[in-house]
Amino acid sequence: MKATYILNTQMTQRKMLALTVLLAAFSTTAMAENNTIDINAEQINNLGIQMGKLEAVNQQPLLTAPATVVIPSAHEYIVSASQAGLISRLHSSVGENVKKGALLAQINSPELLALQGRYLKTLSALNLAVVTHERDKKLLKEGVIASRREQETLSLYNAAVLDVNEAQQLLEIAGMTAIDINQLKATHQLNSALRVHAPISGTVIERMAVAGTRVDMLAPLYRIADLSELWLEISIPQERLSDINIGNQVVIENTSLNAKISLLGQSVNPDNQTVIARALIQADHTGIRPGQRVNIQIIQDSDSSLFKIPNTAIAQNEGKSFVFVRTPKGFSVNAIDIVGKQDSQSTVTGDFTGNEDIATQGAVALKANWLGLGGKE
Numbered sequence: 001m002k003a004t005y006i007l008n009t010q011m012t013q014r015k016m017l018a019l020t021v022l023l024a025a026f027s028t029t030a031m032a033e034n035n036t037i038d039i040n041a042e043q044i045n046n047l048g049i050q051m052g053k054l055e056a057v058n059q060q061p062l063l064t065a066p067a068t069v070v071i072p073s074a075h076e077y078i079v080s081a082s083q084a085g086l087i088s089r090l091h092s093s094v095g096e097n098v099k100k101g102a103l104l105a106q107i108n109s110p111e112l113l114a115l116q117g118r119y120l121k122t123l124s125a126l127n128l129a130v131v132t133h134e135r136d137k138k139l140l141k142e143g144v145i146a147s148r149r150e151q152e153t154l155s156l157y158n159a160a161v162l163d164v165n166e167a168q169q170l171l172e173i174a175g176m177t178a179i180d181i182n183q184l185k186a187t188h189q190l191n192s193a194l195r196v197h198a199p200i201s202g203t204v205i206e207r208m209a210v211a212g213t214r215v216d217m218l219a220p221l222y223r224i225a226d227l228s229e230l231w232l233e234i235s236i237p238q239e240r241l242s243d244i245n246i247g248n249q250v251v252i253e254n255t256s257l258n259a260k261i262s263l264l265g266q267s268v269n270p271d272n273q274t275v276i277a278r279a280l281i282q283a284d285h286t287g288i289r290p291g292q293r294v295n296i297q298i299i300q301d302s303d304s305s306l307f308k309i310p311n312t313a314i315a316q317n318e319g320k321s322f323v324f325v326r327t328p329k330g331f332s333v334n335a336i337d338i339v340g341k342q343d344s345q346s347t348v349t350g351d352f353t354g355n356e357d358i359a360t361q362g363a364v365a366l367k368a369n370w371l372g373l374g375g376k377e
Contacts, residue, residue, distance in 0.1 A: 049362030059299045064297050069231070077224050168181060202224045324366045
């Protein structure tokens, strides 16, 4: 008998608890459907609620993706040894800025001596061809020799000129400047010191050789880049490629830098099913470096009314997002759609004029009052 009484009591308590939960859910739903919160200025102050304005924007976030900072291919150079030899000195280190024509390295090259010797021999042959041709022109004019003889010496003179030009160009390819060649021509003194100069003004990105070692012809010594322009290579999922257009703006997260899409790739990476897009970083790019991995957000112009608000102004309920708009009697609860997020702010759409004041702090307290989960204090 006693056991039956206890069992009935427990069942009654369970029914009462279920009824209480049902009534609470009904009350919460009813208040949520009301979409208004009656609250005065003193209560707003006590809850620590802060107000702010909607910020109208005309750009819509499309995609967040990883990207790599790269150097444009036309701005990067490999400086090589034009002749084999022993590196006697390297003048620049990684990270240094160099001017075009600056001395980067010096190589002792026996091959350079051979090229200089050949150049001096061609000069001697040319001088002899000049004298011979001038003599035959004079003899032809006096009728002493036939014109064929003068034509032969002229041909030898032209061949000597070609030999000198070829030998001079080989010296230039080997790294000798016009000043060095003129000095060789004037002094006839051979010099095995091959000087390697910077082809552009830029920054030394990599040093590929060590002083005191022997290098072969065309062995790389330095990698130099002009960093005045940088690109972003962005990995875009191929199914989202149709949303991206040339000219879309790119924002680099945690920086104030912007870029613009300049190229969309035509092939898909089979490993991760992404397509490479290229973006040109605009204006100053201080703060990022080649090879750096960054996160970016691609945005585009929108014809819809978009607003930027702090994330703290947004309340979530049953999978939907809301903001609290100030009214004479308190607040109205307005539904929004979040179209993008960046740092501590979100871009949203909703039924707004743009002049509304919204609660930017204290949305949690307002949500509790709206759903009947707390007092108004």
